[in-house]
Amino acid sequence: MKMKAAVLREFNKPVTIEEVELAPPREKEVLVKTVFTGFCQSDLHFLRGRVNFGLPGVIGHEAAGVVEEVGPGVTSVKKGDHVVATWMVPCGTCPECLSGRGYICRKSVETFHQGVLPDGTSRLKDSKGRQLGHQIYVSGFAEYMVVPEKGAVKVREDLSLDQACLLGCCMPTGVGAVYNGAGVKPGDSVAIWGMGGVGLNVVRGAKLRSAYPIIGIDLEGSKEAIAKEFGVTHFIDSSKKDPVPIVKELTGGGAEYTFEVIGDPGAVLQACWAVALGGKHVQIGICPPDAMVGIPLTFLTAHCNSIVGTQYGMIQTFKDIPTFADMAVRGELLLDKLITKKFIVEEINEVAEAMKQRQIKGRWVCEW
Numbered sequence: 001m002k003m004k005a006a007v008l009r010e011f012n013k014p015v016t017i018e019e020v021e022l023a024p025p026r027e028k029e030v031l032v033k034t035v036f037t038g039f040c041q042s043d044l045h046f047l048r049g050r051v052n053f054g055l056p057g058v059i060g061h062e063a064a065g066v067v068e069e070v071g072p073g074v075t076s077v078k079k080g081d082h083v084v085a086t087w088m089v090p091c092g093t094c095p096e097c098l099s100g101r102g103y104i105c106r107k108s109v110e111t112f113h114q115g116v117l118p119d120g121t122s123r124l125k126d127s128k129g130r131q132l133g134h135q136i137y138v139s140g141f142a143e144y145m146v147v148p149e150k151g152a153v154k155v156r157e158d159l160s161l162d163q164a165c166l167l168g169c170c171m172p173t174g175v176g177a178v179y180n181g182a183g184v185k186p187g188d189s190v191a192i193w194g195m196g197g198v199g200l201n202v203v204r205g206a207k208l209r210s211a212y213p214i215i216g217i218d219l220e221g222s223k224e225a226i227a228k229e230f231g232v233t234h235f236i237d238s239s240k241k242d243p244v245p246i247v248k249e250l251t252g253g254g255a256e257y258t259f260e261v262i263g264d265p266g267a268v269l270q271a272c273w274a275v276a277l278g279g280k281h282v283q284i285g286i287c288p289p290d291a292m293v294g295i296p297l298t299f300l301t302a303h304c305n306s307i308v309g310t311q312y313g314m315i316q317t318f319k320d321i322p323t324f325a326d327m328a329v330r331g332e333l334l335l336d337k338l339i340t341k342k343f344i345v346e347e348i349n350e351v352a353e354a355m356k357q358r359q360i361k362g363r364w365v366c367e368w
Contacts, residue, residue, distance in 0.1 A: 001021070001022050001024075001144065002019055002020070002021055002022075003019070003020060003021075003022055003142055003143040003144050004017060004018070004019060004020075004142065004143050004345065005017070005018060005019075005020045005058045005124075005139070005141060005142035005143070006058060006059050006060065006141035006142065006345055006348050007020065007056055007057065007058055007059075007126070007132060008046070008047060008055060008056060008057060008058075008059050009055060009056040010055065010056075011047065011048060011049030011055070012047070012048055012049060014349045015047070015059065015141075015348050015349055015352070017345060017346055017348075018126060018127065019127055020058065020124055020125065020126055020127065020132060020142070021124070021125040021126070021127075021129075022123055022124060022142070022144055022146060023123040023124075023125075023146070024069070024071070024123075024146075025069060025070065025071035025074075025123075025146050026071050026072075026119070026123075027071050027072045027073050028071060028072075028073050028074060028148065028149045028150075029070075029071040029074070029117070029123075029146055029147065029148055029149060030067055030069075030070050030071065030074060030077060030083070030146070030147055030148075030149055030152045031067070031068045031069040031070070031071075031144060031145070031146055032063075032065040032066065032067055032068060032083060032085065032144065032145045032146075032147060032152060033065045033066045033067075033068045033143070033144055033368075034063055034064075034065040034140060034142060034143055034144060034145055034368045035064060035065045035066060035161040035162075035165075035367075035368055036063065036064055036065075036161050036162045036164070036165040036365050036366065036367060036368070037060045037062060037063040037140040037141050037165060037365065037366040037368070038062035038063070038165050038166055038168070038169065038170065038197070038363050038364070038365045038366075039062075039343075039348070039351050039352070039355065039360075039363075039364050039365070039366065040061065040062050040169055040170055040197065040198075040363075041196055041197070041198065041261075041262070041263070041285075041355065042061065042169070042286060043059060043060065043061070043062075043352070043355075044352060044355045044356060045263065045286050046059060046135060047059070047352055050263075050286060050288055050289070051113075051286060052113055053112060053113060053114075053115045053133055053134075053135045053136055054113070054114050054115020054116065054133035054134075055115070055133060056126070056130075056132055056133065057115045057124070057132050057133025057134060057135055057139070058124055058132055058133070058134065058135060058139035058141065058142050059135045059139065059140075059141050060135055060138060060139055060140030060141035060142065060366075061085075061087040061135055061136050061137075061138045061140060061168070061169060062087075062138075062140060062165055062166065062168040062169040062170065063084075063085045063138055063140025063141075063145065063165050063168055064082070064083065064084045064085065064155075064161045064162075064164035064165035064167070064168060065082075065083065065085070065145065065161065065368075066080060066081070066082055066083070066161075067079050067080060067081045067082075067083055067152070068144065070149075071149075073149075074149045075149075076149055076152075076154065076318075077149070077152055077154050081154045082154065082155050082156070082157050082159070082161060082164065083152040083153060083154055083155065084152075084153045084155055084164050084165065084167045084168045084321055084325075085137075085138045085140060085145060085147050085151055085152060085168055086137075086138075086150075086151045086152075086153055086168060086317045086321070087112070087135075087136040087137055087138050087151070087168070087169065087312075088102070088103055088105065088108055088136075088137075088311075088312050088317070089105070089108050089118060089137055089148045089150045089151040090102030090103075090105045090108065090150065090317075091105050091107040091108060091118070093107075094106045094107050100316070101314075102316060102317075103311050103312040103313075103314050103315060103316075104311055108137075112134075112136040112137055114133075115132075115133020115134055115135070116133065116134060117134060117137060117146070117147075117148060118137075118148050122134060123146040124139065137151050138151070138168070140165075140168075141345055141348065141366060143368055150317075150318075153167075153317055153318055153321045153322065154322070155167065155321065155322060155325040156322070156325050156326070156329065158329060159325045159328055159329050160336075162339055162342070162365055162367070163328055163335035163336060163339070164325065164328075165365060166197070166335050166338060166339075166363060166365075167321050167324050167325060167328070169198075169312075170197040170198045170201055170338075170363060171201050171324060171328075171333060171335065171338075172312060172313040172315045172320060172321065172324060173198050173201065173284060173310075173311075173312055173313045174197075174198045174199065174200065174201025174202040174203075174204070174205060174261070174284070174313065175201050175202070175204060175205035175208070175313060175324070175333070176205075176310070176312065176313015176314055176315045176320070177202060177205070177259060177282055177284050177310045177313050177314070178190075178202055178205030178206050178208075178209060178211075178259075179205060179209070179313070180310070180313060180314035180315065181282045181284075181308055181310035181313070181314055182257045182259075182280060182282050182308075184205070184206055184209045184211050184257055185209065185211075186209065186210035186211070187210065187211070187212055188209070188211045188212075188256045188257060189211065189212065189213055189215075189250075189251040189255045189256045189257070189276070190202075190206045190211045190213070190214050190215065190255055190256070190257045190258075190259070191215040191216075191217065191243075191247045191251075191255040191257075191258045191259070191271070191274055192206070192214075192215070192216055192217065192232075192258075192259045192261060193217045193218075193238075193243075193258070193259065193260045193261060193262060193264075193267040193268075193270065193271050194217070194218060194259075194260065194261035194262040194267065194285065195216050195217075195218040195220075195223040195226070195227045195232075196261065196262070196360070197338060197362060197363040198261045198284060199216070199218075199259075199261040199262075200226065200227065200230045200338060200362065201230075201333075201338075202259050202261060202284070203216060203227060203230040203231045203232050204230050204231055204333055204334060206231065207230065207231030208332060211257075212233060213233040213234055213250055213251065214231055214232045214233050214234075215232065215233070215234045215235075215236065215243075215246075215247055215250060215251075215255065216228075216232035216234070216235045216236070217235075217236045217238050217243045217247075217267075217270075218235075218236075218237070218238065219237070219238050219239045219358060220237075220239070220358050221237035221239070221240070222361065223235075223361055224237070226337075226340075226361050226362055229334070229337060230334060230337075230338075234250055238267075238270075242270075243270055243274065244270050244273050244274045247274040248274060251276060253276050253277065254274055254275050254276030254277065254279060255274055255275060255276055255279060256275075256276050256278075256279045256280070257275075257279060257280050257281075257282060258271040258272070258274050258275050258279070258280075258281045258282070259271070259281075259282045259283075259284060260281070260282075260283055260284065260285050261284045261285050262285045263285030263286040263287045263288075264285065264287070265287055265288075265291045265292070265293050267285075268281075268283065268285075268287065268293050269293045269294075269295070272293070272295050272299065272305075272307070275299075275303075275305050277303050277304065277305070278303070278304045278305065279305055279306075280305065280306045280307070280308060281305070281306070281307045281308070282308055282309075282310055283307065283308070283309045283310070284310055337362070338362045338363050339362060339363055339364075339365055340360075340361050340362035340363065340364065341360075341362075341364040341365075342364070342365055342366070342367045343364055343365075343366055343367070344366065344367065345366050345368070348366070351364055
């Protein structure tokens, strides 16, 4: 079928809106009519070339829609089901999957950086018949998606699909990091660098875990209001003040858990220096491949601190995403408040520039 899609042909160049050809779903694949797609900080990383996925290709990895057609052998969803597209599709057979860590499935990581689906091929071509890549299995900035069956998670239909698309990335990445990556307990002190979509979900997770204090840090003071709505007890504008001594003062020596959500080496270093003795730094943001920070080794030994990286909130998609959908319907996740603007795909370059200039509060989503 022919459809409209956002295509990235070169890193650090504008996205083009093109008519592309989408082939039908093959065995164990699902055709989904896209309804909403979120624009994530990670999308900006893709546009800048910080993460490769096989150019040229159709971008977008945070999407939800309605099943239009299923390929042979599909049993978990049917036509008309509401689904969230997931960008990590566990193979189920590699050592990571067999140990319950499908969020770092080695086969998926190898495959999606090539811009193909799990069988090693693409369903996308441009108007001249040339192959286009899939952005990490989803390619959600398009009218339709062909995704692996394991990458289409059915969710309840009373959850609006604009909120459901956020379950594809920013919500589980943030809340999951609190629950799974850190294991925050009631009364634990938490500091979060970055009050974007993922950062606000870290805040929400900390709030749901009854952490205190919950300290939000951002270069944009204008994000204070939404950060407090999601649960921060204290906000620091890091464009005006060094957050490290303030965090230490508010927590009596350092936060038990710090989170960096931006992928900025300077913020990572600040977050590490703000950790309490015996505390843990949780790294969520994607840093440039060649980025380095200098941390004294006493951080690990004499201080008994630890650093842990998290991906996708360390979730099990088919188990956790329906649970998150239940929480969203109960109003626990505030996803309705997280969505602050809806746009059309023709505006995507303006949205990317707004993200680059730190002008986006909450999450902006594309409506199809």
